[in-house]
Amino acid sequence: MRISPYIYKSSSSSSRWIARQTRDPYVKSRITGDSSTPLYRSRSSFKLLSMASKYPILSRSSTRTVVDLGAAPGGWSQVASHLLKGKTNSKIFALDILGMEPIPGVDIIKGDFLSDQVRKELSYQVGEGNEEEVEVDCVLSDMMAPMTGNRTRDVGLSLDLCAAATVFARDVLKTADGPERREGGKTVWPGGNLVIKFFAHPDMDEFRSLELDPWFGKVVVEKPKESRAESSEAYWVCLGFKGDPQLFQ
Known part of the structure; x- marks a missing residue:
């Protein structure tokens, strides 16, 4: 029987993927866990842990x-x-349109985060019944659109997700009540923080300069060591939400 080249290629690709997963220390840590590292649901949990150790995005003090x-x-909610x-x-x-198993200490809201229904539910819970008092300290987005193989389309889909997360964050993040300051030898940016995954492309640079830099005290690009070297993914870590830049020009 003649074996289809497509089947052979697919099988070889699967074998390489399995071999890579077997060698990946973060996959192993996700599965085994220990007293200091819980059993995380996704490999990407370690990327957030790495960024949180470097920047005050999930600081217990703020x-x-x-x-x-x-x-x-x-995985990120677990972290x-x-x-x-x-x-x-x-x-x-x-928040997700997909269902999730319960996570200790986490409230799950199922639905599209841009929908009025989800936004109202979030506002109600954050404000403890008062929808007018909504202030969020940190918005996280590790979202990734399904890859099509078409570079132009894939970048466009990724950009759409970045834009959606940014629009959401602007509506809910706590606005800075003063300038940056030094505490304990470190710089602190008052205001909420935002972390977004993106895929390197010139269009993303333009998005950052127009939609992120003017709105935050500091925006940095992070590619955690836990990200695979061959991946073009990176993260924007946006610190100290200032609000609409047109209001303080």
């Missing part, structure tokens, strides 16, 4: 309310819950 967009299967565990009045919300 973070009370966190919203994880497109959260399923829940937020782990880092803020025991903090009085901390609230973590996982």
Whole structure:
């Protein structure tokens, strides 16, 4: 029987993927866990842990309310819950159109995060019944659109997700009440924080310069060591939400 070249190619690709997963230390840590590293649902959990150790995006001293967009299967929500565990009045919300298994310390809201229904539910829970008092300290987005193989289309889909997360964050993030300051030898940016995954492309540079830099005290590009070297993914870490730049020109 003649074996289809397509089947052979697919099988070879699958074998390489399995071999890579077997060697990946972060895949192993996700599966085994230990006393200091919980059993995380996704490999990407370690990327957020890395960024959180470098920047005050999930600081116990300044973070009370966190919203994880497109959260399923829940790895980033788990990290937020782990880092803020025991903090009085901390609230973590996982939003996704997909269902998720419960996560200790996390409230799951199922639906499109841009829909009025989900936004009202989030506002009600964050404001403890008062929808007018909505202030979020950190918005997380590890969302990724299904890859089509068409570079132009894939970049466009990624940009759409970045734009959606940014629009959402602008509506809910806490606005800075003063300039940046030094505490304990480190710079602190008052205001909410935003972390968004993106894929390197010139269009993304333009998006950052127009839609992120003017709105935040500091925006940096991070490619955590936990990201695979061959991947073009990176993250914008946006610190100190200032609000609409047109209001303070």
